[in-house]
Amino acid sequence: MDSTLLDKSRSLFIRRWGEMGASWGVSRTMAEIHALLFISNQPLCTDDLMEVLQISRGNASMNLRQLVTWGLIERVHRRGDRKEYFVAESDVWRMFETITRERRRREIEPIIETIGKCREMLKEELKGVKDERRKDIKEFQRRLDDMRDFFTVVNSLFNLVVKVGESRVADVIKVLAKFER
Amino acid sequence: MDSTLLDKSRSLFIRRWGEMGASWGVSRTMAEIHALLFISNQPLCTDDLMEVLQISRGNASMNLRQLVTWGLIERVHRRGDRKEYFVAESDVWRMFETITRERRRREIEPIIETIGKCREMLKEELKGVKDERRKDIKEFQRRLDDMRDFFTVVNSLFNLVVKVGESRVADVIKVLAKFER
DNA sequence: TGGTCCTTTCAGAAACATCTGAAAGAATTA
DNA sequence: TAATTCTTTCAGATGTTTCTGAAAGGACCA
Numbered sequence: 088m089d090s091t092l093l094d095k096s097r098s099l100f101i102r103r104w105g106e107m108g109a110s111w112g113v114s115r116t117m118a119e120i121h122a123l124l125f126i127s128n129q130p131l132c133t134d135d136l137m138e139v140l141q142i143s144r145g146n147a148s149m150n151l152r153q154l155v156t157w158g159l160i161e162r163v164h165r166r167g168d169r170k171e172y173f174v175a176e177s178d179v180w181r182m183f184e185t186i187t188r189e190r191r192r193r194e195i196e197p198i199i200e201t202i203g204k205c206r207e208m209l210k211e212e213l214k215g216v217k218d219e220r221r222k223d224i225k226e227f228q229r230r231l232d233d234m235r236d237f238f239t240v241v242n243s244l245f246n247l248v249v250k251v252g253e254s255r256v257a258d259v260i261k262v263l264a265k266f267e268r
Numbered sequence: 269m270d271s272t273l274l275d276k277s278r279s280l281f282i283r284r285w286g287e288m289g290a291s292w293g294v295s296r297t298m299a300e301i302h303a304l305l306f307i308s309n310q311p312l313c314t315d316d317l318m319e320v321l322q323i324s325r326g327n328a329s330m331n332l333r334q335l336v337t338w339g340l341i342e343r344v345h346r347r348g349d350r351k352e353y354f355v356a357e358s359d360v361w362r363m364f365e366t367i368t369r370e371r372r373r374r375e376i377e378p379i380i381e382t383i384g385k386c387r388e389m390l391k392e393e394l395k396g397v398k399d400e401r402r403k404d405i406k407e408f409q410r411r412l413d414d415m416r417d418f419f420t421v422v423n424s425l426f427n428l429v430v431k432v433g434e435s436r437v438a439d440v441i442k443v444l445a446k447f448e449r
Numbered sequence: 450t451g452g453t454c455c456t457t458t459c460a461g462a463a464a465c466a467t468c469t470g471a472a473a474g475a476a477t478t479a
Numbered sequence: 480t481a482a483t484t485c486t487t488t489c490a491g492a493t494g495t496t497t498c499t500g501a502a503a504g505g506a507c508c509a
Contacts, residue, residue, distance in 0.1 A: 091393060092390065093389075093390065093393050093401070093405055096386035096393075099382060100412075107375055107379050110293050110375050116467080116468085125411060126408050126411055128407045128408075132485095133486080134485095142469090143470065144485095144486085144487090145468070145470070145488075146467080146469070148488085149468090149487085149488085152487085177411060179417075197287075198284055198288050201281060201284040204277070209273065211273055212277075220274070227274070227307050230307055230358060233360045240441070243441050244425060247441065248422075266431070296497090314456080326458075327497075327498050329456065330457085350453090350455060350506075351454085
Protein backbone atom coordinates (compact mmCIF):
# COMPACT_ATOMS: atom_id res chain seq x y z
CA MET A 88 0.00 0.00 0.00
CA ASP A 89 3.05 2.26 0.10
CA SER A 90 1.93 4.04 3.21
CA THR A 91 4.75 3.92 5.73
CA LEU A 92 7.79 6.12 5.42
CA LEU A 93 9.87 2.96 5.11
CA ASP A 94 7.91 1.95 2.02
CA LYS A 95 8.06 5.46 0.64
CA SER A 96 11.79 5.71 0.97
CA ARG A 97 12.19 2.25 -0.53
CA SER A 98 10.25 3.10 -3.63
CA LEU A 99 11.93 6.51 -3.90
CA PHE A 100 15.36 4.92 -3.80
CA ILE A 101 14.41 2.20 -6.28
CA ARG A 102 12.99 4.70 -8.74
CA ARG A 103 16.04 6.92 -8.57
CA TRP A 104 18.48 4.06 -8.88
CA GLY A 105 16.57 2.92 -11.93
CA GLU A 106 16.79 6.33 -13.54
CA MET A 107 20.48 6.58 -12.84
CA GLY A 108 21.08 3.16 -14.31
CA ALA A 109 19.15 4.15 -17.42
CA SER A 110 21.41 7.13 -18.06
CA TRP A 111 24.51 4.99 -17.54
CA GLY A 112 23.57 2.37 -20.09
CA VAL A 113 21.84 -0.13 -17.80
CA SER A 114 18.19 -0.91 -18.40
CA ARG A 115 15.87 0.72 -15.91
CA THR A 116 14.37 -2.59 -14.83
CA MET A 117 17.72 -4.22 -14.22
CA ALA A 118 18.79 -1.29 -12.07
CA GLU A 119 15.50 -1.39 -10.18
CA ILE A 120 15.83 -5.08 -9.45
CA HIS A 121 19.32 -4.45 -8.20
CA ALA A 122 18.16 -1.57 -6.02
CA LEU A 123 15.36 -3.61 -4.51
CA LEU A 124 17.70 -6.45 -3.65
CA PHE A 125 20.34 -4.05 -2.37
CA ILE A 126 18.04 -2.48 0.18
CA SER A 127 16.41 -5.74 1.23
CA ASN A 128 17.41 -7.38 4.42
CA GLN A 129 16.55 -10.88 3.31
CA PRO A 130 16.69 -12.76 0.00
CA LEU A 131 13.79 -12.21 -2.38
CA CYS A 132 12.27 -14.59 -4.93
CA THR A 133 11.12 -13.91 -8.47
CA ASP A 134 7.52 -13.44 -7.39
CA ASP A 135 8.53 -10.79 -4.86
CA LEU A 136 10.27 -8.81 -7.58
CA MET A 137 7.38 -9.26 -9.99
CA GLU A 138 4.94 -7.94 -7.44
CA VAL A 139 6.90 -4.98 -6.16
CA LEU A 140 8.18 -3.80 -9.54
CA GLN A 141 5.15 -4.88 -11.56
CA ILE A 142 7.08 -6.80 -14.20
CA SER A 143 6.53 -10.09 -16.00
CA ARG A 144 8.16 -13.36 -15.05
CA GLY A 145 10.23 -13.49 -18.22
CA ASN A 146 11.51 -10.00 -17.71
CA ALA A 147 12.48 -10.75 -14.13
CA SER A 148 14.21 -13.98 -15.12
CA MET A 149 16.27 -12.39 -17.89
CA ASN A 150 17.40 -9.45 -15.82
CA LEU A 151 18.22 -11.60 -12.83
CA ARG A 152 20.41 -13.76 -14.99
CA GLN A 153 22.28 -10.74 -16.25
CA LEU A 154 22.80 -9.41 -12.75
CA VAL A 155 24.18 -12.78 -11.69
CA THR A 156 26.53 -12.74 -14.70
CA TRP A 157 27.72 -9.28 -13.73
CA GLY A 158 28.39 -10.63 -10.26
CA LEU A 159 26.16 -8.06 -8.58
CA ILE A 160 23.68 -10.56 -7.11
CA GLU A 161 23.74 -14.21 -6.07
CA ARG A 162 21.33 -17.11 -6.09
CA VAL A 163 20.35 -18.41 -2.68
CA HIS A 164 18.62 -21.69 -1.95
CA ARG A 165 16.48 -22.40 1.07
CA ARG A 166 16.08 -25.87 2.54
CA GLY A 167 12.64 -27.27 1.90
CA ASP A 168 11.74 -24.57 -0.61
CA ARG A 169 11.85 -25.11 -4.32
CA LYS A 170 11.96 -21.42 -5.14
CA GLU A 171 15.19 -19.65 -5.88
CA TYR A 172 16.02 -16.52 -3.93
CA PHE A 173 18.41 -13.73 -4.67
CA VAL A 174 20.63 -11.44 -2.61
CA ALA A 175 22.67 -8.45 -3.72
CA GLU A 176 26.25 -7.81 -2.80
CA SER A 177 25.75 -5.49 0.16
CA ASP A 178 29.26 -4.07 0.40
CA VAL A 179 29.24 -0.92 -1.71
CA TRP A 180 32.96 -1.06 -2.26
CA ARG A 181 32.93 -4.57 -3.59
CA MET A 182 29.98 -3.57 -5.71
CA PHE A 183 32.07 -0.77 -7.17
CA GLU A 184 34.94 -3.15 -7.76
CA THR A 185 32.67 -5.56 -9.63
CA ILE A 186 31.18 -2.86 -11.79
CA THR A 187 34.47 -1.22 -12.68
CA ARG A 188 36.13 -4.54 -13.38
CA GLU A 189 33.42 -5.49 -15.84
CA ARG A 190 33.13 -2.09 -17.47
CA ARG A 191 36.85 -1.72 -17.82
CA ARG A 192 37.08 -5.10 -19.45
CA ARG A 193 34.18 -4.49 -21.80
CA GLU A 194 34.56 -0.81 -22.59
CA ILE A 195 37.85 0.74 -21.53
CA GLU A 196 40.18 -2.02 -22.69
CA PRO A 197 38.77 -2.09 -26.23
CA ILE A 198 39.31 1.64 -26.66
CA ILE A 199 42.85 1.41 -25.28
CA GLU A 200 43.53 -1.43 -27.69
CA THR A 201 42.13 0.63 -30.54
CA ILE A 202 44.32 3.57 -29.64
CA GLY A 203 47.31 1.21 -29.71
CA LYS A 204 46.38 -0.05 -33.17
CA CYS A 205 45.90 3.48 -34.47
CA ARG A 206 49.28 4.53 -33.15
CA GLU A 207 50.94 1.61 -34.94
CA MET A 208 49.26 2.52 -38.19
CA LEU A 209 50.22 6.16 -37.90
CA LYS A 210 53.83 5.29 -37.15
CA GLU A 211 53.89 3.19 -40.29
CA GLU A 212 52.18 5.88 -42.34
CA LEU A 213 54.63 8.51 -41.18
CA LYS A 214 57.53 6.71 -42.86
CA GLY A 215 56.85 7.53 -46.47
CA VAL A 216 54.63 10.57 -46.64
CA LYS A 217 54.67 14.12 -47.92
CA ASP A 218 55.39 17.05 -45.67
CA GLU A 219 51.91 18.60 -45.57
CA ARG A 220 50.21 15.40 -44.43
CA ARG A 221 52.98 14.90 -41.85
CA LYS A 222 51.47 17.67 -39.76
CA ASP A 223 48.02 16.07 -39.70
CA ILE A 224 49.46 12.72 -38.72
CA LYS A 225 51.60 14.19 -35.96
CA GLU A 226 48.65 16.03 -34.51
CA PHE A 227 46.46 12.93 -34.59
CA GLN A 228 49.29 11.05 -32.85
CA ARG A 229 49.55 13.71 -30.18
CA ARG A 230 45.86 13.49 -29.36
CA LEU A 231 45.91 9.71 -29.24
CA ASP A 232 48.90 9.81 -26.91
CA ASP A 233 47.15 12.26 -24.60
CA MET A 234 44.13 10.03 -24.53
CA ARG A 235 46.16 6.96 -23.75
CA ASP A 236 47.88 8.75 -20.89
CA PHE A 237 44.52 9.80 -19.61
CA PHE A 238 43.13 6.29 -19.59
CA THR A 239 46.25 5.04 -17.88
CA VAL A 240 45.78 7.47 -15.04
CA VAL A 241 42.09 6.73 -14.69
CA ASN A 242 42.93 3.05 -14.55
CA SER A 243 45.38 3.63 -11.71
CA LEU A 244 42.83 5.64 -9.81
CA PHE A 245 40.24 2.90 -10.13
CA ASN A 246 42.75 0.37 -8.91
CA LEU A 247 43.46 2.53 -5.91
CA VAL A 248 39.86 2.99 -4.95
CA VAL A 249 39.29 -0.73 -5.21
CA LYS A 250 42.31 -1.51 -3.08
CA VAL A 251 41.76 1.13 -0.46
CA GLY A 252 38.14 0.22 0.11
CA GLU A 253 35.77 1.30 2.74
CA SER A 254 37.88 1.05 5.83
CA ARG A 255 40.16 3.96 5.13
CA VAL A 256 37.79 6.35 3.49
CA ALA A 257 38.31 9.09 6.03
CA ASP A 258 42.10 8.91 5.72
CA VAL A 259 41.98 9.04 1.97
CA ILE A 260 39.75 12.05 1.95
CA LYS A 261 42.10 13.81 4.31
CA VAL A 262 45.06 13.14 2.06
CA LEU A 263 43.15 14.22 -1.01
CA ALA A 264 42.20 17.48 0.66
CA LYS A 265 45.86 18.48 0.86
CA PHE A 266 46.07 18.49 -2.90
CA GLU A 267 43.14 20.75 -3.43
CA ARG A 268 44.10 24.31 -4.03
CA MET B 269 38.22 5.99 -50.43
CA ASP B 270 39.57 4.89 -47.05
CA SER B 271 42.80 3.63 -48.46
CA THR B 272 45.64 5.21 -46.51
CA LEU B 273 46.60 4.06 -43.07
CA LEU B 274 45.72 7.54 -41.82
CA ASP B 275 42.17 7.12 -43.08
CA LYS B 276 41.98 3.61 -41.71
CA SER B 277 43.05 4.60 -38.25
CA ARG B 278 40.67 7.54 -38.34
CA SER B 279 37.66 5.41 -39.11
CA LEU B 280 38.76 2.75 -36.65
CA PHE B 281 39.00 5.29 -33.86
CA ILE B 282 35.69 6.90 -34.75
CA ARG B 283 33.88 3.59 -34.82
CA ARG B 284 35.28 2.51 -31.48
CA TRP B 285 34.57 5.83 -29.81
CA GLY B 286 31.01 5.57 -31.09
CA GLU B 287 30.59 2.10 -29.62
CA MET B 288 32.00 3.20 -26.29
CA GLY B 289 29.70 6.18 -26.18
CA ALA B 290 26.75 3.94 -26.91
CA SER B 291 27.46 1.74 -23.92
CA TRP B 292 27.86 4.80 -21.69
CA GLY B 293 24.52 6.29 -22.54
CA VAL B 294 25.57 8.62 -25.38
CA SER B 295 24.10 8.04 -28.81
CA ARG B 296 26.50 6.43 -31.23
CA THR B 297 26.23 9.26 -33.74
CA MET B 298 26.91 11.94 -31.17
CA ALA B 299 30.01 10.10 -30.02
CA GLU B 300 31.14 9.61 -33.60
CA ILE B 301 30.75 13.29 -34.40
CA HIS B 302 32.75 14.10 -31.31
CA ALA B 303 35.45 11.58 -32.25
CA LEU B 304 35.74 12.97 -35.77
CA LEU B 305 36.10 16.53 -34.51
CA PHE B 306 38.50 15.44 -31.79
CA ILE B 307 40.97 13.89 -34.21
CA SER B 308 40.64 16.65 -36.81
CA ASN B 309 43.30 19.22 -37.13
CA GLN B 310 41.04 21.91 -38.50
CA PRO B 311 37.40 22.89 -37.96
CA LEU B 312 34.82 20.91 -39.92
CA CYS B 313 31.45 22.02 -41.26
CA THR B 314 28.14 20.17 -41.24
CA ASP B 315 28.64 18.89 -44.78
CA ASP B 316 31.99 17.37 -43.83
CA LEU B 317 30.36 15.43 -41.01
CA MET B 318 27.45 14.36 -43.20
CA GLU B 319 29.78 13.03 -45.81
CA VAL B 320 32.25 11.21 -43.56
CA LEU B 321 29.69 9.71 -41.19
CA GLN B 322 26.91 9.26 -43.76
CA ILE B 323 24.21 10.99 -41.76
CA SER B 324 21.41 13.42 -42.61
CA ARG B 325 21.59 17.16 -42.16
CA GLY B 326 18.97 17.15 -39.44
CA ASN B 327 20.74 14.49 -37.49
CA ALA B 328 24.03 16.35 -37.71
CA SER B 329 22.43 19.60 -36.66
CA MET B 330 20.72 18.12 -33.60
CA ASN B 331 23.76 16.27 -32.36
CA LEU B 332 26.04 19.24 -32.92
CA ARG B 333 23.75 21.39 -30.82
CA GLN B 334 23.83 18.88 -28.00
CA LEU B 335 27.60 18.66 -28.12
CA VAL B 336 27.83 22.44 -27.94
CA THR B 337 25.44 22.42 -24.96
CA TRP B 338 27.61 19.83 -23.24
CA GLY B 339 30.58 22.11 -23.87
CA LEU B 340 32.52 19.45 -25.73
CA ILE B 341 32.68 21.33 -29.03
CA GLU B 342 32.55 24.96 -30.15
CA ARG B 343 31.20 26.87 -33.11
CA VAL B 344 33.81 28.60 -35.24
CA HIS B 345 33.19 31.26 -37.85
CA ARG B 346 35.41 31.97 -40.79
CA ARG B 347 35.68 35.38 -42.36
CA GLY B 348 34.04 35.47 -45.74
CA ASP B 349 32.37 32.12 -45.28
CA ARG B 350 28.72 31.75 -44.37
CA LYS B 351 29.11 28.18 -43.18
CA GLU B 352 29.53 27.34 -39.53
CA TYR B 353 32.45 25.20 -38.51
CA PHE B 354 33.05 23.18 -35.37
CA VAL B 355 36.07 22.27 -33.27
CA ALA B 356 36.33 19.89 -30.35
CA GLU B 357 38.04 20.63 -27.08
CA SER B 358 41.41 19.04 -27.73
CA ASP B 359 42.71 18.89 -24.16
CA VAL B 360 41.70 15.46 -22.86
CA TRP B 361 41.80 16.63 -19.26
CA ARG B 362 39.48 19.52 -19.83
CA MET B 363 37.24 17.19 -21.78
CA PHE B 364 37.13 14.92 -18.76
CA GLU B 365 36.33 17.85 -16.52
CA THR B 366 33.46 18.91 -18.75
CA ILE B 367 32.00 15.44 -18.93
CA THR B 368 32.25 14.73 -15.21
CA ARG B 369 30.87 18.13 -14.28
CA GLU B 370 27.78 17.56 -16.40
CA ARG B 371 27.26 13.95 -15.41
CA ARG B 372 27.70 14.67 -11.74
CA ARG B 373 25.20 17.44 -11.92
CA ARG B 374 22.67 15.43 -13.87
CA GLU B 375 23.15 11.97 -12.40
CA ILE B 376 25.25 11.80 -9.24
CA GLU B 377 23.73 14.77 -7.42
CA PRO B 378 20.14 13.51 -7.81
CA ILE B 379 21.00 10.15 -6.30
CA ILE B 380 22.87 11.78 -3.41
CA GLU B 381 19.88 14.00 -2.81
CA THR B 382 17.59 10.99 -2.88
CA ILE B 383 19.75 9.17 -0.35
CA GLY B 384 19.50 12.21 1.89
CA LYS B 385 15.73 12.26 1.63
CA CYS B 386 15.50 8.55 2.37
CA ARG B 387 17.69 8.94 5.43
CA GLU B 388 15.41 11.68 6.75
CA MET B 389 12.35 9.55 6.26
CA LEU B 390 13.93 6.56 7.94
CA LYS B 391 15.02 8.65 10.91
CA GLU B 392 11.47 9.84 11.29
CA GLU B 393 10.05 6.34 10.87
CA LEU B 394 12.40 4.95 13.50
CA LYS B 395 10.82 7.09 16.21
CA GLY B 396 7.57 5.24 16.75
CA VAL B 397 7.95 1.75 15.43
CA LYS B 398 7.84 -1.85 16.66
CA ASP B 399 11.00 -3.76 17.43
CA GLU B 400 10.94 -6.22 14.54
CA ARG B 401 10.69 -3.52 11.88
CA ARG B 402 13.42 -1.60 13.65
CA LYS B 403 15.98 -4.09 12.37
CA ASP B 404 14.90 -3.65 8.74
CA ILE B 405 15.05 0.10 9.02
CA LYS B 406 18.46 0.10 10.66
CA GLU B 407 19.84 -2.16 7.96
CA PHE B 408 18.42 0.01 5.19
CA GLN B 409 19.97 3.03 6.91
CA ARG B 410 23.33 1.31 7.09
CA ARG B 411 23.34 0.58 3.39
CA LEU B 412 22.30 4.11 2.50
CA ASP B 413 25.07 5.49 4.71
CA ASP B 414 27.64 3.26 3.07
CA MET B 415 26.47 4.41 -0.31
CA ARG B 416 26.63 8.05 0.67
CA ASP B 417 30.18 7.60 1.92
CA PHE B 418 31.05 5.95 -1.32
CA PHE B 419 29.72 8.79 -3.44
CA THR B 420 31.49 11.29 -1.23
CA VAL B 421 34.83 9.66 -1.91
CA VAL B 422 34.18 9.36 -5.62
CA ASN B 423 33.25 13.03 -5.69
CA SER B 424 36.47 14.00 -3.95
CA LEU B 425 38.44 11.93 -6.39
CA PHE B 426 36.83 13.61 -9.36
CA ASN B 427 37.44 17.00 -7.84
CA LEU B 428 41.01 16.11 -7.27
CA VAL B 429 41.66 14.92 -10.80
CA VAL B 430 40.00 18.00 -12.20
CA LYS B 431 41.88 20.42 -9.97
CA VAL B 432 45.23 18.77 -10.17
CA GLY B 433 45.08 17.97 -13.85
CA GLU B 434 47.49 15.96 -15.83
CA SER B 435 50.66 17.44 -14.50
CA ARG B 436 50.34 16.35 -10.92
CA VAL B 437 48.13 13.31 -11.04
CA ALA B 438 51.21 11.11 -11.01
CA ASP B 439 52.26 12.65 -7.67
CA VAL B 440 48.85 12.08 -6.22
CA ILE B 441 48.84 8.48 -7.25
CA LYS B 442 52.19 8.04 -5.61
CA VAL B 443 50.84 9.41 -2.34
CA LEU B 444 47.71 7.35 -2.53
CA ALA B 445 49.69 4.22 -3.25
CA LYS B 446 50.63 4.21 0.42
CA PHE B 447 47.08 3.20 1.20
CA GLU B 448 47.19 0.00 -0.76
CA ARG B 449 46.54 -2.98 1.43
C1' DT C 450 13.20 43.54 -52.33
C1' DG C 451 14.23 39.06 -53.96
C1' DG C 452 17.73 35.62 -54.30
C1' DT C 453 21.19 32.70 -52.33
C1' DC C 454 23.13 29.95 -48.92
C1' DC C 455 23.05 27.83 -44.79
C1' DT C 456 20.76 26.24 -40.32
C1' DT C 457 17.09 24.59 -37.55
C1' DT C 458 12.95 22.18 -36.65
C1' DC C 459 9.84 18.50 -36.53
C1' DA C 460 6.42 14.92 -38.22
C1' DG C 461 6.71 10.62 -39.55
C1' DA C 462 9.77 6.47 -40.62
C1' DA C 463 13.04 3.28 -39.28
C1' DA C 464 15.78 1.04 -36.07
C1' DC C 465 16.47 -0.57 -31.64
C1' DA C 466 15.60 -2.02 -26.87
C1' DT C 467 12.65 -3.91 -23.70
C1' DC C 468 8.80 -6.53 -22.15
C1' DT C 469 5.09 -10.03 -22.07
C1' DG C 470 3.02 -14.44 -21.81
C1' DA C 471 2.73 -18.90 -23.21
C1' DA C 472 5.17 -23.02 -23.99
C1' DA C 473 8.99 -25.90 -23.04
C1' DG C 474 12.29 -27.46 -19.65
C1' DA C 475 14.00 -28.95 -15.26
C1' DA C 476 13.79 -30.48 -10.66
C1' DT C 477 11.34 -32.54 -7.07
C1' DT C 478 7.76 -35.21 -4.87
C1' DA C 479 4.08 -38.69 -4.44
C1' DT D 480 5.46 -42.61 -13.76
C1' DA D 481 2.61 -38.60 -13.39
C1' DA D 482 1.74 -34.49 -11.00
C1' DT D 483 3.45 -30.34 -9.08
C1' DT D 484 6.20 -26.38 -8.74
C1' DC D 485 9.28 -23.35 -10.34
C1' DT D 486 12.58 -21.52 -14.12
C1' DT D 487 13.97 -20.43 -18.68
C1' DT D 488 13.30 -19.27 -23.34
C1' DC D 489 11.77 -16.79 -27.20
C1' DA D 490 8.41 -15.02 -30.87
C1' DG D 491 5.89 -11.38 -31.22
C1' DA D 492 4.07 -6.92 -29.07
C1' DT D 493 5.06 -2.68 -27.20
C1' DG D 494 7.61 1.28 -26.20
C1' DT D 495 11.60 4.29 -26.93
C1' DT D 496 15.22 6.40 -29.33
C1' DT D 497 17.26 7.94 -33.26
C1' DC D 498 17.16 9.37 -37.94
C1' DT D 499 15.56 11.38 -42.31
C1' DG D 500 14.09 14.80 -45.44
C1' DA D 501 11.33 18.47 -46.48
C1' DA D 502 9.73 22.84 -45.01
C1' DA D 503 10.41 26.95 -42.44
C1' DG D 504 13.60 30.27 -40.60
C1' DG D 505 17.41 33.43 -40.66
C1' DA D 506 21.42 35.95 -42.36
C1' DC D 507 23.65 38.17 -45.86
C1' DC D 508 24.17 40.23 -50.47
C1' DA D 509 23.12 42.65 -54.83
